[in-house]
Amino acid sequence: MAEPISRAEVEATARLARILLSEEEIAGFTSQLGSILAYMETLNELDTTDVEPLAHVLPLKNVLRPDEVRPSIGADLAVREAPDATNGFFRVPKVLGEGGGA
């Protein structure tokens, strides 16, 4: 049986998560993630043809709030726990690229 996850896929996943893994960690995670994925394969034995994909585990829907302003916490408190701040702004290492791409 082919490995459930390849070394290259683990490396790509680490890159997307912006974490740096050592050679040993890559090998370790490839094996561990492989076991997890193999275990999850068990679910594929079930016939889910007529089952709608689950978006949420709670039996809840339609939770809304009215569009009414509530007090914000203020700039001082907002930045107080930040590692670095100036004049009410968060101060972070230089961002390369544009950001704001939401």
Place this chain on the structure above:
Amino acid sequence: MTLPPGVKATLVVGLEIHVQLRTATKLFCGCEVRFGAPPNSLTCPVCLGHPGTLPVMNREALRCAVKTAMALGCRVLPRTKWDRKSYWYPDLPKNYQISQYDLPVGLEGAIEIPRGDGTAKTVRIRRVHLEEDAGKNLHDDPEVTLVDLNRTGTPLLEIVTEPDIASAEEAGALARELQRIVRYMGVADADMQKGHMRFEPNINCIIEKDGAEARTPIVEVKNLNSFKALEAAVAFEFERQAAAYLADPAYTIERCGKENRGWDDAALRTLVQRHKEEAHEYRYFPDPDLVPYEWTAEELGELAREAPELPQARRRRLARELGIGEGDALLIVEDRATGDLFEAAVAAGTCPKTLAKHFINIWTRLANDAGVAIAGLGLGAGALAELARIQADGTVSATAAQQIAEAMAKSPEPPRALAARMGLLQLSDRAAILPFVKDAIAANAKAAADYRAGGKKSAKSLGFLQGQAMRLSGGRANPAVIAALLKEELGPPAG
């Protein structure tokens, strides 16, 4: 664009448009949405992305989103949900953006873009979904980035079109029509100065050369925030991509894939940015903090009934009911209040075509001078109707109507009273005009003779006599009455 002989280039553009919805609060928390507040003053643990906080959906934002989807003819999904999209910049500190992936608010609609000549082009809408805006990263300091999260969590509607747009002008016209639609509906202010509408065109070209067809890479230009920049960026990319392909035939979508470019508003050109991440690299997954929303038929019916008549339908109706050209109607329905004023004036009783001419030629200019919409000039529908009526029935001339309009902008007096006070009432009474006609003929015997002689000089002489009679009347006589009386007095020309 100049292309070598035998080469044909076709532009293909799809648009992603972000519209900021008009809500009092953010999408998932009660922080106020307000432009220009001190940095980070409009934040709370939810929009700051603190662990353990819970976002709750803003009812008004969801309603605005669905109403817009309906206005764009979309199929509203009976069940909608929210997903997390990975994001790596500090202006969204959760490290993800809450957006919608597979169950957006609406799918498969269309928008009609009016052309100046009264025809329209239809562009298909792929999807409409809700998402939260990011904050602002300030890059002024070369060493650090400053972050203001006031805008973080502001409700945005993302509207994605199919690649049906074929020119920079069409892209601009679509964006402007969408602005009118959301303003008509009252779901957004769409104030460009405040960044309420932002555009991301996806642009490529099909190039036919030597019987073969090639496609250039799809370029997404990020974050354009004016109609002008949108049009300029699309036009620039068309030229750039066609030239790049002709210089290097390997510049194709197959070889180069997709590309992100930024817009330099000073240099009026696009610049390379990072390569576009593949969709799966955003690693969307359902947001476990938010539950799905399921619409009832009653709710959707109620929202549909709240929709006003939209600009394009209004243009068509005015053209049909009042015989106004659709191109003219374009200006009249530019904003809802001005359209309402026009219709109220029509209802007050007037000549609709003259009124339309006044809106297009007179009121638009005066409104532009004052920096407002026509409805913002503060003039009543009755006064506008009266001015059009007294021009249409010959009481005042078209030129006089312009002068009266200018006076109306400054004085509360009704148009007819202004005309009288300003000495602009036009003389239409035949008996009153006849002496001017007779005097003009008597004083210009040669012109009268030339007219009677017929031939080449005849028409010119009549025009001359008409001018003389008008001058004698002090410019107040109705030109049509002068012309009729002159012909009667002079008799038919020979020949």
